[in-house]
Amino acid sequence: xxxxxxxxxxxxxxxxxxxxxxxxxxxxxxxxxxxxxxxxxxxxxxxxxxxxxxxxxxxxxxxxxxxxxxxxxxxxxxxxxxxxxxxxxxxxxxxxxxxxxxxxxxxxxxxxxxxxxxxxxxxxxxxxxxxxxxxxxxxxxxxxxxxxxxxxxxxxxxxxxxxxxxxxxxxxxxxxxxxxxxxxxxxxxxxxxxxxxxxxxxxxxxxxxxxxxxxxxxxxxxxxxxxxxxxxxxxxxxxxxxxxxxxxxxxxxxxxxxxxxxxxxxxxxxxxxxxxxxxxxxxxxxxxxxxxxxxxxxxxxxxxxxxxxxxxxxxxxx
Numbered sequence: 001x002x003x004x005x006x007x008x009x010x011x012x013x014x015x016x017x018x019x020x021x022x023x024x025x026x027x028x029x030x031x032x033x034x035x036x037x038x039x040x041x042x043x044x045x046x047x048x049x050x051x052x053x054x055x056x057x058x059x060x061x062x063x064x065x066x067x068x069x070x071x072x073x074x075x076x077x078x079x080x081x082x083x084x085x086x087x088x089x090x091x092x093x094x095x096x097x098x099x100x101x102x103x104x105x106x107x108x109x110x111x112x113x114x115x116x117x118x119x120x121x122x123x124x125x126x127x128x129x130x131x132x133x134x135x136x137x138x139x140x141x142x143x144x145x146x147x148x149x150x151x152x153x154x155x156x157x158x159x160x161x162x163x164x165x166x167x168x169x170x171x172x173x174x175x176x177x178x179x180x181x182x183x184x185x186x187x188x189x190x191x192x193x194x195x196x197x198x199x200x201x202x203x204x205x206x207x208x209x210x211x212x213x214x215x216x217x218x219x220x221x222x223x224x225x226x227x228x229x230x231x232x233x234x235x236x237x238x239x240x241x242x243x244x245x246x247x248x249x250x251x252x253x254x255x256x257x258x259x260x261x262x263x264x265x266x267x268x269x270x271x272x273x274x275x276x277x278x279x280x281x282x283x284x285x286x287x288x289x290x291x292x293x294x295x296x297x298x299x300x301x302x303x304x305x306x307x308x309x310x311x312x313x314x315x316x317x318x
Contacts, residue, residue: 011255015264018248023271025241026100028233030280033096036230040092041209042220043234045202048088050238052196058243059192066189073185080176080190081197087169088198089205094166097159098145101276101284105144105269105292109167111302112137114174121175129301137298141167143291144284187250266299 032038059066069077094103112134118124126134145160146152152160180190207217224230252261269292276282284292 007255011252011261012264014248015252015256015261016267018245018252019265019268020271021241021248022245022265023104023241023268023275025237025245026095026104026272027275027279028237028241029092029095030100030276030282032230032233032237033092034280036224036227038223038230038234039209039220040096041089041202041206042223044085044088044092045199045206045221046234047092047238047242048085048195048199048202050235051243052192052199054239054243055188055192055195058247059188063188066186066192069185069189069193073183076176076179076183077185077190077193078197080173080180080194082201083169083172083176084194085198085201085205087166087173089202090162090165090169094159094162097156098163099276099282100280101269101273101282102144102159102288103163103166104272105284105288105295106141106163107166107170108266108269108295108299109137109141109164110170110174111299112141113167113171115302117171117175133298133301135298136294136301140291140294140296140298143294144288145291191246263300266296269296 029043032043033040091103091107094106098106115124115126115130115134119126141164142148145163146156147160147164177190181187206221210217210219224234249261249265252264256264273282273284273292
């Protein structure tokens with residue numbers, strides 16, 4: 001009895017620590033965008049590259065066997081990395097246009113979008129609870145993004161679009177994560193190669209963006225120049241909230257059922273909103289708070305009613 005209680009307590013602490021780390025992702029992205037005017041695609045590229053670097057160092061030290069990926073899985077992994085690259089691009093743009101708090105809440109529309117895509121692609125059956133949770137999430141997304149207000153499409157159309165695309169591509173990323181599990185690809189191996197391939201695609205995105213604006217191909221990649229503080233924050237963004245969050249979240253699954261870990265992860269938008277208020281002077285409006293509650297309620301309903309699968313590891317944060 002005491003041993004079980006101790007195990008669960010350890011799992012709760014680890015999952016909560018992972019969620020706290022994740023909650024700083026939007027804060028650091030917003031700070032870099034506002035303080036250094038760092039282009040979104042450049043930020044996304046370095047973030048994914050630093051995550052890949054951290055994974056390589058970690059696996060070299062702890063588990064070199066995880067570098068191995070079956071030959072038949074490379075095509076899938078390229079698609080997985082491309083999806084992650086687009087998601088990280090949309091996520092960074094969303095933070096830039098919406099602010100850290102709103103962008104993080106909008107990203108949590110992904111469980112409802114995942115459920116809808118599962119219905120369309122895998123013909124998954126919907127029960128009453130799932131339908132209610134989807135409706136709540138979609139209503140909440142409309143309220144938080146301002147999409148329900150016609151004037152918002154004039155004032156901040158890019159923010160609404162990027163916010164919705166963030167949730168959509170994170171839903172694709174989640175489905176591909178489940179597919180990776182079904183293919184028996186180790187979660188750490190998938191994390192390494194998905195971020196490394198995403199960094200490669202983001203490198204190409206940056207070249208394309210610079211060519212479109214008639215700049216030299218690599219004009220913006222060294223945007224931070226000799227700013228030690230800027231590079232330090234960018235490195236910390238990749239290694240601490242992203243890699244640290246994923247690592248601790250995965251570790252928590254040794255002690256907790258996936259449903260419990262997922263529910264703890266739903267605290268992330270609330271924590272981000274708190275940090276955004278104190279650190280960035282961002283504050284949700286009354287309508288956005290109502291929308292946030294709707295999204296959280298929808299996510300919790302989905303998580304409470306889902307049947308945990310021990311072999312499946314599903315991450316909640318971008």
